[in-house]
Amino acid sequence: MQPKLLIQQIGRYWNVDRVLKLAFLVCILLTSTSLALSQKYFYYYNGEKQPLELNTNYVYLVVQSDIPDSNQLSALVDKDVQITKFSLDNSAQTLKAVGNYKASSEYWAELKLKSDMSSEEYLTYLKMLEAQESIKVATPYFKNQEEEKIGLSNYLYVKIKSKDDFSRLDKLAREMGVTIVGQNKFMPLWYTLKCTKDSKFNALETANRFYESGMFEHAEPDLMVDELPHTPNDPLYGDQWGLNNTGQYGGAGTDMQVEDAWEITKGSRDVIVAVLDHGFEMNHPELQGNTIGTGFDTESGTTPALVLGSHGTACAGIIGARDDNNTGISGVAPNVRLMSVSNSLAGTPNSRQKRADGINWAWQNGADVISNSWGSGVQYAIIDNAITNALNNGRGGLGTIILFSAGNGNGNVSYPANSNPDIIAVGAMSPCGERKSFTSCDGEGWGSDFGAQLDVVAPGVLISTTDRQGSAGYNNGVTIHPNLGGTLVANDYADQNHTVWFNGTSAACPMVAGVAALVLSVNPCLTHDEVEDIIEQSAQKVGGYAYVNTFGRPNGTWHNEMGYGLVNAEAAVQLAQQMLPDNGDFDLYAKDRPFDIGSEPNPDNGPMWISEDIWVRQNLDGGASHQNPEFKLFSPNGVYVKIRNKSSVTSDCANLSLYFSKASTGLVWPNHWINYALLAF
Template sequence: MKNIFSFILTYLVIFSLYGQHYYYYNGEKQPLELMESKKYVLVDKNIDQKGFSELLQIKSDQIDEFQSSYLTQYLQSRPNINREIHWAVISDPRKPNLLKQLTNYYVGPYFKAESGKEVGLTHLLYVKLNSQEDIEVLDSIARVHHVEILGNDRFMPLWYLLACSGKSDRNALEIANYFFETGLFKSVQPDFLEDNIFACVNDLQFNTQWSLLNTGQNGGTAGADINICPAWEITTGCEDIIVAILDQGLQPHEDLNNILPLSFNTEAGIPPYGNHGMRVGGIIGAETNNSYGIAGVSPDSPIMDIANSLMGVPGSRIARADGINWAWQNEASIINNSWGSSVQYEVIDDAIENAVINGRNGLGSIIVFATGNDFDNSIAYPSTNPNVIAVGATNRNDQRASFSNYGTGIDVVAPGVDIRTTTLDDGYATVSGTSFAAPHVSGIAAMILSVNPGLTQQEVRNIIESTADKVGGYTYTLSAGQNPNLTWNSEMGYGRVNALAAVQAALPTISGPDYLCSTNTFTLQNVPVGSTVSWSVSPTHLFSGSTSGNGANASLSPASWGTSGQATVTFSIEGDCGTVDSSTKFWVGRAISYIEGPYEMAVNTVENYFATGNPYMGITDYQWSLFPSGYHWIGNQGTNAITLSFSATGLYSLELDVVNPCGARGSEIGIYVYNPWEHFTLYPNPTSDILHISMDLETRGRDVDLDFEVSLFDGQGRELIPAKQAHQEASLDLSRIPKGFYYVHIRYRDALLRRQIRVER
């Protein structure tokens, strides 16, 4: 028989995993950086801020926050749940070990998230079940770790709210990660305190730019924006990607400092001819993080001024065609056109064709046009030209703007209602129109080319269209638009543009195995021409040989047959627009799975045991076994969660083998099966007045649960003395109980013990 006490080593290994700080979102690890000097504390409701500061021997002003708050009213709470929470935040870098004396308090650390923002770990966590039948599993595993189930959400009943306390064996982050890694739940996340004043840049008026970050302000729908903030983490544009604006002209502005000195005036007058061009320019290129004004979509992409009055003057259409031709001949990568014409002109069509064929040294310039503001079910020329990206407008709720022209030929939509932007004379204004939807798309096109300047104009267009979000509740139909492989709607085109999805789709892709069992190669596909590529992999201890190098191929080998873990290979592509990274995650070696469940259980009871593990490990099979055999049964064999019962006391070894594409790996724990009655003595029996119930001295000296519940029933099953809680010992007053036979019920751990007693008179 294998060593049944090897479970101790397994237990230590499990806990060693929690030296890494991360949480899970959509199944992916999100890294956290620990902050030693700041803590969240769950405070006793009977202590005030003064008393708390005296307990810590600090001044009250050293407590950052001391508050009470309430759980959501829509929590379908369990009985006797107190919805009021008392909590504090302590931050004192002079005393980083200040809270170690609070041994009976729950204390959660603060972290820095990837965004650089501080987040504090509360005592709460959220668990989403696969189905309501899983509540028994959640109950079982929560009890093991002394975590309380507060209730579930009325609107989303599969979501449960749980609470840690000073009695919990881990903090909420460690508990959440462990629960998720069992593979038994759909989602598990800890609750964090954070500053919810949403902004990813410090521009003073950014909170009014719902098109860039819609938090629901002014009656909007949260998320009904172009998703620019995470896209900026990848790129904010590039000085080599020029966006030409064919409009009424630009002038220097406090928030628009990237206007190229190279410009073209298509008419004889002196531009700017009006405010329209400045309003378009601010949306594309306003400077970010300068503590005032607004933010542009692609602020590091230079703006080229192609001035035209946009008035109905003789020769204005060929002048606009000249502007398009001049722009692409002078290295404009994108040409924004927030104007239309009620008459179609072949001279304009020819200029557009010249740009998409010959621009960017044959890769083609991207031409963007607004669909028009005529409340019409047909889009305006020149947005009807099949070589351009035709852009309609949406409002802050992802609905088509009432004025926005739509119908055959519309490609995508972008925010175009109540858009904050720049004006002449260092001013700002809020404007509406498809004219202000189009520059959002032009800015995204500039971002795409900033990470992959070798894309053709058709590839850029395909990326913008294929990554657009199908929003608004509209019906999108396959092959209804120009692209037969995409779904399209006559009001929304291929959908509302998504900057992050578009930029990510433009990054070169990585091919390679999902599971690295032996030496294999990861390759960066579609490397931009003229760029330099290097690569690295982390964590390095999982590999033998090189863990970094140059070139588009990374040959990797596991460190040993026993090596296991999740890894990330990152290719860094350095070009004229700087360096961008493309990464992919994969699993190295065999799966790691540990057994979770009680190390002790009562004979003839049922307990649940779980195997940790996540989908990214690629586990395909679970095989459980017990030694010695013949005194047990296993339910749900072959799954990651079993039920287990024993008919005889003793020491047992529960073993598990898990299989993934790289092979099998085993783990085990020891289980002590006991007879619960061995713990209790009832005396005197028979009795005439007081009956004593006591745990034996051996049990008291062991590190086991010393709490139990005791009650009294008659032979008909009627409860005579209600259940009462006891610790180590209890007594029942039977002086008023008539003579006869009765039954004492003791509920200890998960077992119900029933012992007959006799009352004499």
């Protein structure tokens, strides 16, 4: 019945005043009904309903382990559907286990629908998908005033009001057919729950019912929004096509997916990358604050490291230049720390032994990764032995990650990159996604080495990076680039701290060293073999080459000119996260005083210099008694630390941070304890 007719009917019996009041009431009811319909989809935030609308262009799926890749899923769903995301679900890894829950092997995917659907057709399509045996969950996407694309996963978060309310959570979860996955390790009142094929409602509806029960402080669905990667404010970042290829230098948009990796990590201060090269300027505005210690000079066999040329500063910047400092560039891993090991890189007497010394010094002093942008025309067992030492003994036995540039001779991979299969041998790629060669799109007349020992490629031409300050570096005021028609290009910076055209596999090698550092930043428990496997398995098959299965290359398809392909920082970091061990509730400590029992703060006020868990040895001989350290030029003193576990839960992997200082009186923490080493065990 229309409102006007309703008023006329009622007017026969009521006076006009009453009719007007009733008309007003009817209008309110109609408006409320419209508002209710517009808020069919919503979630609660701080007690307020947050409205949502359906986005019928996307679908979220959870599929079981018999659909292990996007190709099989594509065959299962529809030829007119694009699979835009596909990944293993490892959500439980970050949570504290609750009860007997065991994570099953599942994959999640995002589908993009190519044809438009009405809301009714879209909801029917979701039901059709969920009816298939291999699909566990199919949930809708939404939009609101701020975001056009909001995905709904099968998870929700519930905060109980007190620790005694867990039984209420457990009871309602059982009634609703949802599973309690785990407890937040940092905020123990928060729990993560999971909707399955047996659940009565999806995660949005379930969260609303949990909140509306009044038993819980918060209940929120897991809504997924693609955050735009943050672009650093460094002025030369726009030139860094290897990190974000927007077509610079005629490129094809192919890059290392670094911005996406940064959404997960920009590196850890616990990860140390040694640059064995000319040495780098530790007071460079882009590098200072990201360095560790004073380094080592192989030419003199002493510390500190020196700056013997421009090459090392350029390599160091590619790995770990600071980001978002309104200066220059950003490194691949801008939060890691850099160790300088200087060598002349020249054919001088004893030069190869000095390089071996640099490798040994680096791993013995805590380097997790050693980047080597140099080669040798002659092979040396002394270098081979140093590399083997680092691979076998570095990082507390997990092995230091060793990377070498493949060489710039347009021929076979050069030495030492070709000397050991556990080395990551890195070739150079042009901005167009092809092997850097005499005919690649950049127009520079050299070629990256390739062949049987090549592992991966990375950007290696037209690379913007740090340069020695002043006129000593590559950029001494003006630069002419051959691909720019001989145009004279003025220096980008009056202080001459950067170069915009660093080239060679020398540039490609530190690119991959930065990715290795990102990998270790999310999972320090990995062995050197596992890091290499991750980098190779996750590489992108770019350039239109025919990558094929190759004997002796177990980590996927491979090509003679590209190895496993272009390094993919995001995929490598994600794969490293999936390999994290479940450390459980172990409780590790080392006695810093005789009666230390692992309580914090330590109630024992006795002297710390007689700890039975920390002792010094004059050589790395495994001795169990303390010796006073002695000054030596060539072999290090060693500090041994015993780790105890108070818990009955076995520790899979953990980090030990050891801080030390020169002996003196009046030492104050942390001012004087600037020396540092990290071991994983």
